Amino acid sequence: MVEWSDSERNIITSIFSSLDYDDIGPKALCRCLIVYPWTQRYFGGYGNLYNATAIKSNPLIAAHGVKVLHGLDRAVKNMDDIKATYAELSVLHSEKLHVDPDNFRLLADCLAIVIAGKMGPAFTSEIQAALQKFVAVVVNALGRQYH
Amino acid sequence: MLSDKEKKMILDICNRLTPIAATIGADALNLFIVYPGAKTYFSHLDISPRSTHLRSHGEKIILAIVEAAQDISQLTETLATLQTLHAYTLRIDPGKFKQLFSHCLLITLACYLQDDFTEVAHAAMDKYLSAFVAVLAEKYR
Numbered sequence: 001m002v003e004w005s006d007s008e009r010n011i012i013t014s015i016f017s018s019l020d021y022d023d024i025g026p027k028a029l030c031r032c033l034i035v036y037p038w039t040q041r042y043f044g045g046y047g048n049l050y051n052a053t054a055i056k057s058n059p060l061i062a063a064h065g066v067k068v069l070h071g072l073d074r075a076v077k078n079m080d081d082i083k084a085t086y087a088e089l090s091v092l093h094s095e096k097l098h099v100d101p102d103n104f105r106l107l108a109d110c111l112a113i114v115i116a117g118k119m120g121p122a123f124t125s126e127i128q129a130a131l132q133k134f135v136a137v138v139v140n141a142l143g144r145q146y147h
Numbered sequence: 148m149l150s151d152k153e154k155k156m157i158l159d160i161c162n163r164l165t166p167i168a169a170t171i172g173a174d175a176l177n178l179f180i181v182y183p184g185a186k187t188y189f190s191h192l193d194i195s196p197r198s199t200h201l202r203s204h205g206e207k208i209i210l211a212i213v214e215a216a217q218d219i220s221q222l223t224e225t226l227a228t229l230q231t232l233h234a235y236t237l238r239i240d241p242g243k244f245k246q247l248f249s250h251c252l253l254i255t256l257a258c259y260l261q262d263d264f265t266e267v268a269h270a271a272m273d274k275y276l277s278a279f280v281a282v283l284a285e286k287y288r
Contacts (some may be wrong), residue, residue, distance in 0.1 A: 003176070030266060031241075031266045031269065034266040034267065034270055035266060035269050035270040035273055037167055048238065052266055052267050056266070059223050109250060111251055112254060113254060113264075113269065114257075115258045116254045116257040116259050117257035117260075117264055118256050118261075119258070120259075120261050121258060123254070123257075123258050125177035125178075125180035125181060125196065126180065128177075128180075128181050128251075128254060132181055135199040
């Protein structure tokens, strides 16, 4: 089981309670699709992904970004058992969506960069450490049910 | 593959970093807080946040990245001495360059450049840093 210090818990709940999901969600997903274009393979039915401008103005991608970010809420609310919280989602991503679990890390890295960009100098190393630890646990949990 | 447009973007960003190289470098090296295992390579230095050692070491790294960006087609020539140093003397696990340092540098760039660190600029810098660290590790084996 993952041990969280009080400081780490506070940092994570604070970050997520002040996030504008409608802004950050789309930004993180778009950044992932632009910086790591091979991740577009999972978005064949999402319309025009031809270039960065198209991706950033694609409403289906934006909506999906919001959905994914809200998915992280579950982990924030259940930090002491993220593994169990994501068991079903892990099966979904493995059995139905067939997503290579390494992609979760790519998206997590983009999310960290978007949050860092938003917070600017307020994004300290302590905050980065807590956020990286959190997303690493989430990424691990999402990859758990792949067999 | 880096397009001419990307090379220009990379050069622009790198040139912006030159006057604040020590600050950017020290911030990127705060990776020691995020990944404490990396501290093992620096037991000979004082790497507490914002220490003189951290700033001067960070500055060296950033200036090397800036210098190599002036002509990306010459990466192997530009990095020849650093390749030898890292492979034979420092022997830092090369996997750490990408996982840890590049990622932390990109985070630092996001913090400093904020909206200017667009998705396309991020992609270009990530590609450049990937090439840089790959060349840096070439002499390891």
